[in-house]
Amino acid sequence: MGTLKKRIMMNSGCGIPAAGFGTWQSEPEKTAASVCKAIECGFRHIDTASLYLNEAEVGEGVRMALEKTGLSREEIFVTTKLWNTDRGYGRTLRAFEASLNALGLDYIDLYLIHWPAVPAQYECWRQLNAETWKAMEKLVDDGLVRSIGVSNFMPYHLEPLMESARIIPAVNQIEYHPGWIQPECVDFCRSHGMVVEAWSPLAGGDALKCATLVEMASRYGCSVSQLVLNWVASNGIIPLSKSVTPSRIEENSRSFDFELSDEDRAAISSLKGVGGKCRLPDTVTY
Numbered sequence: 548m549g550t551l552k553k554r555i556m557m558n559s560g561c562g563i564p565a566a567g568f569g570t571w572q573s574e575p576e577k578t579a580a581s582v583c584k585a586i587e588c589g590f591r592h593i594d595t596a597s598l599y600l601n602e603a604e605v606g607e608g609v610r611m612a613l614e615k616t617g618l619s620r621e622e623i624f625v626t627t628k629l630w631n632t633d634r635g636y637g638r639t640l641r642a643f644e645a646s647l648n649a650l651g652l653d654y655i656d657l658y659l660i661h662w663p664a665v666p667a668q669y670e671c672w673r674q675l676n677a678e679t680w681k682a683m684e685k686l687v688d689d690g691l692v693r694s695i696g697v698s699n700f701m702p703y704h705l706e707p708l709m710e711s712a713r714i715i716p717a718v719n720q721i722e723y724h725p726g727w728i729q730p731e732c733v734d735f736c737r738s739h740g741m742v743v744e745a746w747s748p749l750a751g752g753d754a755l756k757c758a759t760l761v762e763m764a765s766r767y768g769c770s771v772s773q774l775v776l777n778w779v780a781s782n783g784i785i786p787l788s789k790s791v792t793p794s795r796i797e798e799n800s801r802s803f804d805f806e807l808s809d810e811d812r813a814a815i816s817s818l819k820g821v822g823g824k825c826r827l828p829d830t831v832t833y
């Protein structure tokens with residue numbers, strides 16, 4: 548439970564809960580209830596995006612949970628993301644307003660550029676991301692967003708962005724799970740003071756079938772999901788697990804009350820071919 552509530556300090560001066568709850572592909576009719584359940588189970592950090600078409604349901608789930616638990620808005624950390632086709636100064640401001648309205652909130656804790664989205668059709672991606680970032684900085688200045696960051700940015704996407712940035716990204720949310728740990732990107736982010744978040748920490752469910760992980764989980768007396776989420780957090784990376792199944796949400800919330808040996812942590816880090824998307828960001832051009 549400690550990890551769910553523990554906050555990691557970001558370069559923005561705000562704290563971010565050390566584990567979060569994802570909502571990609573959550574069916575709209577299940578989203579509000581699953582977000583509410585996650586918060587009741589101790590999650591304090593909810594991840595959505597305009598692309599997921601469920602910001603309204605995520606906002607509804609947060610409000611349901613605040614009413615049920617008596618928590619205040621400040622105790623919940625909400626992230627949403629700007630979609631590729633909404634990049635550019637004016638478009639970003641308009642897309643943000645739409646996200647804020649859909650969520651029904653007064654401010655967002657963390658706003659991310661979803662993908663660097665480089666050519667084919669975005670030949671001027673450096674300039675587009677720089678203009679987008681200026682708008683994100685304005686949202687911080689206006690008090691509508693507490694922290695800003697990126698997602699799926701590799702060092703060669705981050706370097707040009709940081710050349711014109713006034714605010715260094717607080718977070719980079721990347722694909723990270725057994726078999727896909729992107730060490731160069733993680734090292735680069737850390738050396739520039741960015742917190743790393745793990746999307747698809749369970750490799751979208753594929754990690755749960757890995758024989759090495761199944762055997763190791765039985766030794767610890769935990770589920771494979773708990774083992775993997777514990778491993779991500781123990782590497783200092785924020786796992787964003789997704790589930791719409793109440794028993795799994797509860798199970799995942801109990802992932803952080805045991806300690807992996809250094810040997811087992813290293814063994815998980817060296818696994819290969821576990822599944823997941825293993826997506827190269829430059830292949831996402833839509």
Ligand SMILES: NC(=O)c1ccc[n+]([C@@H]2O[C@H](COP(=O)([O-])OP(=O)(O)OC[C@H]3O[C@@H](n4cnc5c(N)ncnc54)[C@H](OP(=O)(O)O)[C@@H]3O)[C@@H](O)[C@H]2O)c1
Nearest residue numbers: 569570571746747748749750751752772788789790791792
């Ligand atoms: N920035 C990006 O580009 C990006 C990309 C992808 C994802 N994300 C974020 O990262 C979050 C997590 O990624 P993800 O949704 O791809 O995958 P994930 O959390 O790695 O896996 C989710 C899948 O595992 C199942 N699952 C969860 N807990 C389980 C358990 N204890 N036992 C058995 N099955 C379990 C879920 O099923 P049920 O839901 O049916 O229970 C779902 O099918 C997303 O929701 C989203 O917020 C961001």
